[in-house]
Amino acid sequence: MIKAQERPQAAVESQGGDKARVEPKVSGLVGDRELAAVGDRVQELLATPATPEQVAAVNRQLGRYPRGMVAVGARCVCGNPLAVVTRPQLEDGTPFPTTCYLTSPEAVKAVSRLEADGIMAAWNTELGSDADLASAYRRAHGLYLAFRSALARRLGDDEGHIAGISAGGMPKRVKCLHALTAQSLVMGPGVNPLGDRVLDLVRRVFDPQVCRCAQPWTGTSRQENRQERQ
Numbered sequence: 333m334i335k336a337q338e339r340p341q342a343a344v345e346s347q348g349g350d351k352a353r354v355e356p357k358v359s360g361l362v363g364d365r366e367l368a369a370v371g372d373r374v375q376e377l378l379a380t381p382a383t384p385e386q387v388a389a390v391n392r393q394l395g396r397y398p399r400g401m402v403a404v405g406a407r408c409v410c411g412n413p414l415a416v417v418t419r420p421q422l423e424d425g426t427p428f429p430t431t432c433y434l435t436s437p438e439a440v441k442a443v444s445r446l447e448a449d450g451i452m453a454a455w456n457t458e459l460g461s462d463a464d465l466a467s468a469y470r471r472a473h474g475l476y477l478a479f480r481s482a483l484a485r486r487l488g489d490d491e492g493h494i495a496g497i498s499a500g501g502m503p504k505r506v507k508c509l510h511a512l513t514a515q516s517l518v519m520g521p522g523v524n525p526l527g528d529r530v531l532d533l534v535r536r537v538f539d540p541q542v543c544r545c546a547q548p549w550t551g552t553s554r555q556e557n558r559q560e561r562q
């Protein structure tokens with residue numbers, strides 16, 4: 333049974349969005365150097381905002397319009413969007429915690445299979461017994477919040493309603509592997525230990541470095557697809 337990815341229509345029901353509030357000290361897990369790197373990544377993404385072609389591609393991938401999409405956060409080698417970055421507040425003001433969202437149908441399917449195999453229960457147990465993993469997972473949560481805050485500051489979005497809420501069940505539980513995978517794709521390896529693990533596990537069917545897209549990117553090239561800064 334393949335579970336469809338939850339739709340990000342309402343803030344608290346979105347891809348792994350968790351109502352659990354987290355103590356502010358969690359952000360202490362993220363050092364100054366890491367914060368600077370996150371800020372650089374956000375700046376890089378905002379320097380190449382989503383083009384109409386990319387928005388249209390994601391619309392086709394999801395079967396609905398990607399509200400609040402500010403940039404493609406990761407691409408297949410062919411150029412297709414794999415995960416998108418969504419602003420902390422949608423255009424109508426709706427708070428949106430799931431900043432990194434997996435859109436590639438191939439990736440979504442591969443990750444859904446893992447979830448259907450019941451791997452999340454095992455990982456939740458592991459989180460309860462492996463202090464190092466739990467610590468790395470809390471750090472991933474802190475980095476997720478730092479990423480969204482950097483976005484919010486630059487876009488002038490209010491995070492008041494989603495303070496301390498990340499995605500995927502972080503920081504204490506594993507509830508949505510799609511959200512964790514999206515974070516790994518957007519923020520890079522070494523940020524989310526479980527998102528990285530998912531990518532290793534699905535590599536034979538989904539790999540950002542190997543195009544297996546049913547519909548490879550056909551429009552403009554990767555370079556041409558970028559909007560030049562004026």
Ligand SMILES: [Zn+2]
Binds near residue numbers: 410412542
């Ligand atoms: Zn591709």
